[in-house]
Amino acid sequence: MTELQQTGARGPYAKSAQRSIEILDAATTVFATHGYRGGSLRDIARLLDLSLTSIVHHFGTKYELLEAVLERADKTTTGNEAFDFEAACTERGVADATLGRVRSSTDRPELLRLFAILAAESSAPTHPAHDWFVERYRRKTESLALAFAYDQKMGRVDPARDPYVLSRLLIGAWDGIQLQWLIDPSADMNSAMRAFFEWRVPEAVQGLP
Template identity: 75%
Template structure:
């Protein structure tokens, strides 16, 4: 399974595109509740009062639907699912501001965070359909965050004595860990936790207000 292959809408009409979005949203709910193995196309079709044929017409297979759900969860921001270029934001404003904004926006969409958390755990088994997707996701994420830290060092935002790759691994661990704690207990202050992480690792890059 590769993260680079986008799902395609089958059919040129706006009505078909709307149906595609509805199926995607229903699938997100089902997979976030039951996981990939526990959720079925039949569950999704029942939620929308559609036939299985209609689901397959738009996505082909459960595998393709899973891929589309994961891509949307990973590449959008906010409840409106607007496209979000995290790397561009890091370059423009620095990794601290970009990350803090992403953390705040994620507070608006617990269902998608729950989906990623459940499927990431499930996909630790090599035979899981999403295993390669998550392997590639974390490899890409580590590399892009390391590049963002290195870029900030060149811009004078972060001390050059720090290892960008180490910082990247620490950030992913802190970010994923805080999100999971927040999903389990919403009283967890994820924004404060991320700010504390940056204060302890790269305090020189942290603006007074984030």
């Protein structure tokens, strides 16, 4: 379901919502190519043949636009399609949900590149997105730890394993494998992630296609 379908916007509101999506798409391209510091609102406006005033009207500041880009990218597949990863973990287990997410990631290299570049940039405490990424990793670590704990309750994962350790290891492996794929698309991201589960949590992938 697209963002416009979700909001049910009509008339001038639909046009404004569509313009916001176009700006977010362009900002994603600019930030994924040049990073936050290297990309500018003027670059985004130029890409859309809009005035700088129009960009500011929709998002106010460069950081507000960056935050909107990151929030959208973190919760979607191709940019406009919503994806509830936590619900998928509950329904199918962390391993199956992760592998499904990985397969869909090959259709969104720009979003993966956006996170790779900005996560590296934001390691500097003075970066505008530093706190956002600190909170994102904290939230994802806790969420995955809870998902692994639920898998243990459902008999999908050995209860002797530490859910928090599994969570941190999965995030580290996932980020690293995505980066390798971005650098060299011939690297098979799906088989590498499956190998991680087979190595660290083999019971979680038993019976999966």
